[in-house]
Amino acid sequence: MLFLKNKKTTLDVTDYTVIIPSICVGNAAQLACDLLIASKQLKRIGSVSHPALIPVYGPSAYQHEPNEKVSSCELYEGVDDKLLVIQFRAPWIARHTRNFQQQLVELIKGAKRVIILSGSFGFEKRVIEASPWAYRASENFKLAHAAQLGNPELIKWKEHSGEAIYGGGNALQLFQAFDEAQVQVMLLFRYLIEGDNSTDASLIVRELNELCEDFLQLRGVGDGSFKLTVPKSWNLLFGNDVTEFLF
Numbered sequence: 001m002l003f004l005k006n007k008k009t010t011l012d013v014t015d016y017t018v019i020i021p022s023i024c025v026g027n028a029a030q031l032a033c034d035l036l037i038a039s040k041q042l043k044r045i046g047s048v049s050h051p052a053l054i055p056v057y058g059p060s061a062y063q064h065e066p067n068e069k070v071s072s073c074e075l076y077e078g079v080d081d082k083l084l085v086i087q088f089r090a091p092w093i094a095r096h097t098r099n100f101q102q103q104l105v106e107l108i109k110g111a112k113r114v115i116i117l118s119g120s121f122g123f124e125k126r127v128i129e130a131s132p133w134a135y136r137a138s139e140n141f142k143l144a145h146a147a148q149l150g151n152p153e154l155i156k157w158k159e160h161s162g163e164a165i166y167g168g169g170n171a172l173q174l175f176q177a178f179d180e181a182q183v184q185v186m187l188l189f190r191y192l193i194e195g196d197n198s199t200d201a202s203l204i205v206r207e208l209n210e211l212c213e214d215f216l217q218l219r220g221v222g223d224g225s226f227k228l229t230v231p232k233s234w235n236l237l238f239g240n241d242v243t244e245f246l247f
Contacts, residue, residue: 029204
């Protein structure tokens, strides 16, 4: 399942924060991870293969690693920040999903915390004035981050308690798998509309930074401005331009 560039057979994530996108509406969570990887200039350390993952192979998505290749599931690491981002580039095959989730939990259950990013259909937000953000956190995560989650000036998310996140992919099932393994885990998602969700992706990263600024450190030194790098792969986010020969 695990293929690391250093040829090791295990992944040491002790004291690491692991960020995982759910394949959700508008691919907003995957786009948010793209922004994290490009902005933090995380290094590709390996990939994951499993029958649940549709095979994908292509050129590098990021300007800071022009000679790398990408596949269905990639691992990107920031050693200094003890940050690991898992990026998916293909949907999961349903009949293998449960086994894949179990193996994923086994792979990174030694992490300090796991954060799952996702999205939900905008029309599922029943109250117009309500926050566009919702979260679900394990009890040990709430205990460890009580100061941030309990600060209404910093965190204005609504706690989700439902049995489904419509449009959220496998986010809730993955959250439950980590929770059962006693891993500190939080699921953060935004209500959004299908379309060009690059803006939603940047908003997800900004919101996550409010909770995790101690290690994400995406604000510029001095002026405090928020710094994000758009990956070069976004130039073809919707494919090539329409050829003029059609008209």
